[in-house]
Amino acid sequence: MLQELLTLEVLIPWILSMFLGIFVGATPGLTATMAVALIVPLTYHMDATPGLAMIIGVSFTAIFAGDIPATWLRIPGTPASAAATLDGHALAKKGQGSFALSLDLVCSALGGLIGVLILMLIAPQLARFALLFGDYEYFWLGVFGLSMSALVTMGQTSKALLAAAIGVFISTVGQDVVSNSQRFTFGNVDAMAGLNFIPVMIGLFGVAEVFRNISSGDSLTDPAPQEQPTSLLAVVPVVAKNIGCIIKSAIIGTCIGALPGAGADVAAWGAYGIAKSTSKTPEEFGTGAIEGVIAPTSANNAAVAGAWIPALVFGVPGDAVTAIVLGVLMVHNIKPGPFLFEEGGAAVKSIFMIALLTQFLLIPCGFAGIFGFGLIQKLPKRVVLVAVLVFSVVGSYAINNSMFDVYVMLVFGLVGVFLEACKVPVVPMILGLILGPLVEQKLRAGLIASSGSLEPFLTRPISMTLWMMLIITFTGRPIYLWFTRKRKS
Amino acid sequence: MTPFKFARSPENLAFGIFLIFIATTILFFSQSIRVNDFGNHDPGPRVIPIAMAVIMLLGGIVEVVSGFRVVPVPLQPQPQALEQTASNADWKRGLSVLIGLLAYLIVMNWLGFLVCTLIFGSIALISLGSRWWTALLSSLCIVVIVQILFVELFHVSLPTSVWGGF
Numbered sequence: 205m206l207q208e209l210l211t212l213e214v215l216i217p218w219i220l221s222m223f224l225g226i227f228v229g230a231t232p233g234l235t236a237t238m239a240v241a242l243i244v245p246l247t248y249h250m251d252a253t254p255g256l257a258m259i260i261g262v263s264f265t266a267i268f269a270g271d272i273p274a275t276w277l278r279i280p281g282t283p284a285s286a287a288a289t290l291d292g293h294a295l296a297k298k299g300q301g302s303f304a305l306s307l308d309l310v311c312s313a314l315g316g317l318i319g320v321l322i323l324m325l326i327a328p329q330l331a332r333f334a335l336l337f338g339d340y341e342y343f344w345l346g347v348f349g350l351s352m353s354a355l356v357t358m359g360q361t362s363k364a365l366l367a368a369a370i371g372v373f374i375s376t377v378g379q380d381v382v383s384n385s386q387r388f389t390f391g392n393v394d395a396m397a398g399l400n401f402i403p404v405m406i407g408l409f410g411v412a413e414v415f416r417n418i419s420s421g422d423s424l425t426d427p428a429p430q431e432q433p434t435s436l437l438a439v440v441p442v443v444a445k446n447i448g449c450i451i452k453s454a455i456i457g458t459c460i461g462a463l464p465g466a467g468a469d470v471a472a473w474g475a476y477g478i479a480k481s482t483s484k485t486p487e488e489f490g491t492g493a494i495e496g497v498i499a500p501t502s503a504n505n506a507a508v509a510g511a512w513i514p515a516l517v518f519g520v521p522g523d524a525v526t527a528i529v530l531g532v533l534m535v536h537n538i539k540p541g542p543f544l545f546e547e548g549g550a551a552v553k554s555i556f557m558i559a560l561l562t563q564f565l566l567i568p569c570g571f572a573g574i575f576g577f578g579l580i581q582k583l584p585k586r587v588v589l590v591a592v593l594v595f596s597v598v599g600s601y602a603i604n605n606s607m608f609d610v611y612v613m614l615v616f617g618l619v620g621v622f623l624e625a626c627k628v629p630v631v632p633m634i635l636g637l638i639l640g641p642l643v644e645q646k647l648r649a650g651l652i653a654s655s656g657s658l659e660p661f662l663t664r665p666i667s668m669t670l671w672m673m674l675i676i677t678f679t680g681r682p683i684y685l686w687f688t689r690k691r692k693s
Numbered sequence: 694m695t696p697f698k699f700a701r702s703p704e705n706l707a708f709g710i711f712l713i714f715i716a717t718t719i720l721f722f723s724q725s726i727r728v729n730d731f732g733n734h735d736p737g738p739r740v741i742p743i744a745m746a747v748i749m750l751l752g753g754i755v756e757v758v759s760g761f762r763v764v765p766v767p768l769q770p771q772p773q774a775l776e777q778t779a780s781n782a783d784w785k786r787g788l789s790v791l792i793g794l795l796a797y798l799i800v801m802n803w804l805g806f807l808v809c810t811l812i813f814g815s816i817a818l819i820s821l822g823s824r825w826w827t828a829l830l831s832s833l834c835i836v837v838i839v840q841i842l843f844v845e846l847f848h849v850s851l852p853t854s855v856w857g858g859f
Contacts (some may be wrong), residue, residue, distance in 0.1 A: 223851070362755070363756075366712060366748070367749075372713075373719060373746070385729070386726070387738055388742070418786055419786065586821040587818065587823075594810055602849040605850055610798055614794065624710075626711070648735050651734050652734050
C-alpha cells in the first residue's frame, strides 16, 4: 500500500494540490470547499489513488492555511480559522507571529493525525452515535456552541451574549427556508439568499483591523517588528508541554466533525471554549495564550478527519467537502456505506493511509506557506494595510461575483470598528451568524415533529445531557470562584 | 493602590443606544414578514428575529443604565498638546481612507477594477505618507498580483469599465 502511494505519479499531484490548498486557504474569500471543488474535475481523469490523495491533501492543508492570514493580518482565510484571530494574532502583534504559526502548524498536523487515528479505530461506533442526534439534540448543540462565546470572552459575558444575539439576527436575513417568507430583504434580490458569512467575517475582522491600525497613531512606515523565523525544533518543547491540550482538542474536534453539519469552525470554537474553561490561566486567553493557539488548530484539522466518519460509514457527509468527496468516490466505483469496510477494504485502507501521510506532508508544505506569507510582513505597514483593503474587496466580490457582498463587507467593517470602540467582542457575533441557522431550523423542525411540545427538548437523554452541560458551563466557574473566595476570606 | 476617578461609561451608553435602535427597527420590520399557518405547529419565521430583538432591547436598556452609572475607573495621564494633535490627525487619516474606499467601490462599476484600484491604492498610500512614485509602484504590484491570482488562476471576473475593458 505504502509503495503504491510513494510513486511519482501519486506524490507529484498530491504535493501540488497541497500547495494549492495552502494558497487557497490563506486567501480570504477562497474556502477549503472551493479548493476541493477546483480539484475534483482533475481527479475524474486520474486513478482513484492519486485523485483521493489530491482531495484529502487539499482539504487538510486549506484548513491549516486559513490560520496564516488570521495570525498575521487578523483576517481568517477560512471560517474554521476565525479563532486564530485571537491568540495567534495577539502573539504576532508581540513579534512572535512566526512562532505562533509554527506551533499552529505542528499542532494542526498532530490534531489531524489524532483525528485520522480515531477515524481508523472507532469510525463505525462514532458514526452510530452521531446518528442518534436528532433535531432536539442539534438545537442544544447549537445553543451550547453559542454559550461558548460567553466563555471565550470571560468578564464581558453580557456584552458577548448581546453580540451573539446580533449575529443570530443577522443569520435570519434572507428567505426563510421553512415558509419561503422574505425577512429583512427590503426587495433586494441579492439579500434573498441571506448575508454570506465570508464578507461579514472579512469586514468584522479585516477591514475593522485596517481602520484601527490607520487611526491608532502607530508608525505606518516601518514593517511590524517580527522575530527571526522559528524552526521546527523550537516549538517541540512547547508542543510536548501542551500535549494534553492537543489530544483533548483533537478528540473534541473529531467528535464535532463527525456530526453532520457541524464542521471545522464549530469544532475550533468548541475546543477553544473548553480549553479556556479548563485552563489554569483563563485570563491570558485572547492576549496571546499558547493554549489559545493550540486548541482551535488541533480541533479544526481533527474535525476534517471526523467529517469522514459518517461519510464513509453511512454515506452521510459531515460537511461540504465530504459531500463533494462522496461524489468523487462514486465516480471511482467506491460506494460509501456500511458494506464499504467489508467489500472495499483496499479503498478504505488507501484513504486512511493517504490521510495519515498527509499530516506528515503538511509540515514542509505548511512551512513553505508560512515563509512565503511571512515575506509580506517585511513590507511597510501602510502597503500591507492598503493591500489588505484591496484583497478584502476582491475576496468578498469573488464569492458570488457581486458588489452586494462587497457592500456587506464594508458595512460590517464599520460595525466592527464601532463595536471595538464600545469594547464589545465581535467573535460571539460570528458564532451567532454560524450557529443561528442551525438553532432556528432545528428548533422549528423539532417543534413541528413534536406537535408544538417542548418536552423532547428537555427529556431525551442526549438533549438532557447537553442542557445540563450548558447550565454547568454558566454556573460552574462563578460557583467555584465564590467558594475559593469564601475559603480565602 | 492605582489612582482612580469616578466617571460614566460612554462605551456602554453608545452600545446600549445602538442595541435599542437595532431592536426597535427589527420589531418594526418584522411585522411585514409574511406568516403562513400550515397548521403544523411551526412557530413561524418571525419568532427568532423577535426573540433576538427582545434580548437586544432588554440588553440595550441595561447597557444605557450602566452607561449613566458613575463607576471608579483607573486614572489615565492627560495627553500632551502634541499627542492630542497627532490623535486628531490619525482620526482624520482613517476617515479620509474610508471616504476613499467608499468612492472606490462606487466608481468601480464605471471605471473597472484595474484603473480604480490603481487610483485608490495610490491615493490611499499617498494619504498615509508614501511618496507618489512609491505609491504608484506599490499599487501597480497589488493590481498585478490580484490580476494573476484571481483572474488568471481562478477565473474570477472582476468588474470591468462601462466601455468593456480593464
